């Protein structure tokens with residue numbers, strides 16, 4: 001690995017792969033770094049190694065990743081899998097660990113295509129063994145063919161929950177119930193956005209087919225379920241919820257939850273790029289222009305890390321950002337860039353017709369975003385409860401960063417990934433800064449876990 005590249009791409013999902021393929025053959029030094037062992041990102045995880053039968057179950061959309069990964073493999077871009085990026089600064093220096101060796105490298109252009117994470121959602125009992133995110137369930141299947149053997153309860157909201165339920169149905173998994181926490185009022189709020197969504201009707205059709213198949217197979221979906229609680233002493237034993245005004249309990253040792261996805265912004269945060277609260281997506285995202293330029297020169301973003309728009313848009317945005325990097329490097333003229341980007345811009349625009357409808361339909365209810373159960377742990381690493389956060393606000397600490405200093409929430413191994421959004425919502429609910437005005441936890445390197453040994457492996461020049 002060189003110490004300097006003209007273009008560095010962080011992330012090997014659809015956005016990063018498309019950007020890399022665009023930059024290939026242009027005579028520039030370019031490398032793609034990804035912490036996964038193989039290309040594909042979240043949606044196309046294990047795409048190169050998955051057995052055919054498993055790939056069929058994952059659907060035609062998943063298979064699309066094969067073409068992307070193959071084109072990337074044919075490119076002249078240097079590829080460093082199992083490489084974790086743990087820092088990025090405004091001087092375009094990044095800290096990485098590859099095969100236990102840490103290194104600082106620099107680039108003229110850096111594209112952050114770090115994707116999304118599932119929205120962490122604290123509720124009573126969410127830290128019990130046996131409660132996992134639905135994405136983790138899907139990762140187990142994509143990467144290792146592992147599925148639940150004794151039945152599962154699925155709970156939450158969003159297209160990925162429905163997709164996983166449908167995939168499990170194909171595999172014969174016993175789905176005990178789907179607890180859909182989407183409030184019925186969302187259906188009404190989403191209605192005015194339906195005509196535009198019809199322009200991208202293939203997404204709606206797909207969702208309706210999943211629902212039809214699940215219902216035909218007798219899988220029960222409780223729409224508008226609320227008061228979700230996971231119960232058990234040391235392990236999950238049952239799930240409690242309210243539906244149509246009545247309390248229910250269902251016994252299970254596996255609960256998979258999903259509450260949508262939010263951009264992975266820890267690298268752009270630590271670099272100091274400007275971010276904004278996106279009310280419709282209920283999350284922060286980096287500010288960027290139509291080419292992916294952030295507020296810091298030479299740092300670009302593309303894909304779900306720039307704002308949630310799904311895999312197809314991520315691919316288009318990756319190509320557009322790749323062209324922008326080539327333009328900045330003097331390889332393409334402005335008119336060549338504009339000409340080559342036209343098709344992707346057109347398709348991206350068409351693909352995004354569905355987003356306003358999805359965002360309104362699957363908006364997470366405020367009662368879940370800011371839990372009023374003060375016993376619930378919000379920061380898993382430091383074991384800080386909702387009550388402690390409210391108490392901090394009551395004693396005059398009215399912003400997320402103030403609450404962080406006083407309680408240590410967000411200072412653990414995950415560096416706030418699991419609690420940043422929830423803390424902001426609870427702070428606002430307790431009378432502190434409104435979420436739209438409050439600032440995200442300040443980003444500090446390392447943004448990903450780094451051992452002392454890995455840090456010490458930095459070469460002498462790197463340590464200065």
Ligand SMILES: Cc1cc2nc3c(=O)[nH]c(=O)nc-3n(C[C@H](O)[C@H](O)[C@H](O)COP(=O)(O)OP(=O)(O)OC[C@H]3O[C@@H](n4cnc5c(N)ncnc54)[C@H](O)[C@@H]3O)c2cc1C
Nearest residue numbers: 011013014015035041042085114115135303304310311314
């Ligand atoms: C768990 C999960 C499962 C999903 N499954 C589906 C699905 O089945 N179908 C669907 O339509 N959508 C799915 N999505 C949404 C989907 O991820 C996106 O729409 C799409 O993958 C976005 O592409 P991307 O290139 O922006 O990011 P991603 O595909 O997420 O790729 C980002 C890559 O960056 C890497 N990365 C991040 N941070 C670092 C770092 N610090 N150092 C090194 N590498 C890093 C990640 O490991 C990842 O490989 C899923 C999302 C999640 C979170």
